[in-house]
Amino acid sequence: MKIRSIEDLTNYLDDDLAWRRKEIIELRAMAKSAKAKKADVHVRAGVAMLYAHWEGFIKNASNAYVVFVSTRGMRTRDLQDSFIALSIKTKLTLMGESGKSSVAVPVISHLMSLLDKPALLPVAGIHAEGNLKSEVFVNIAGWIGIDVAQYSSRFNLIDETLLASRNKIAHGEYLSISPARFDTLAEEILELMVWFKADLENAAALKSFQRLDSSVPV
Incomplete structure (x- = not known):
């Protein structure tokens, strides 16, 4: 994945959203x-695919943004705290689990x-960590400095409608959702994906990954 400019990122x-949008529209x-009863089959398949697109896009888009930031060649000290934390994520995990000075120091x-070297960011370091429920989404957003306030009103939709329904279907349980409800669900989840895309593009354009007190020219 080569993303060296805002244009590359956009x-x-x-491209990643376009094919997903097309498939979601076809499913609807x-x-x-x-x-x-045939509608039930299409809806259940649609819910499973809708969740797959939700998880896939958030993960891919987040990693694309990390790649973009990594190509800026910025010193570690010039990045926002979230990206500094991401750059040493593995070591932070070890420190948190250990509780020993021999590890922490x-x-x-x-x-x-x-701090004064080019930041080494894990270009494929954003994972869904199982199911992409709202808590996991908040965690992903936190690693890349994206404000989740706009999304909070739909956390229940993600957890109790999309994810809960997808899990029942994945475990072979019968689930009946009306085509109308699926259509609304698909529209709302697709909108979340559009929001996230816009947030990443804005963050890139505004250099939100850079510390305000950085010596790097804005």
Whole structure:
């Protein structure tokens, strides 16, 4: 994945969202046009695919943004705290689990040695960590400095409608959702994906990844 400019980032996000949007629209159309029990089949398949697109886009888009930031070649000290934390994520995990000075001190020493060097960001370091429920989404957003206030009103939709329904279907349980409800759900989840794309593009344009007190020219 080569994303060296805002244009590259926008093109990547456009392409990744476009095919997902097209497939979601097709799923909605099939559910609407199907009759009776056949509609149930299309809806259940649609819910499973809708969740897959939700998880896939958030993960891919987040990693694309990390790649974009990594190509800025900025010193570690010039990045926002979230990206500094991301750059030493593995070592922070070890420190948190250990609780020992013999682990914590080398981690801090490692961080201090990196401050004036180009940041080393894990370009595929954003994972869904199982199911992409609202809590996981908040965690992902936190690693890349995205404000989740706009999304909070739909956390229940993500957890109690999309994810809960998808899990029941994945575990072989029968679930009946009307084509109309699926259509609304698909529209709302797709809108969340559009919001996230816009947030990443704005963050890139505004250089939100850079510390306000950084010596790097804005």
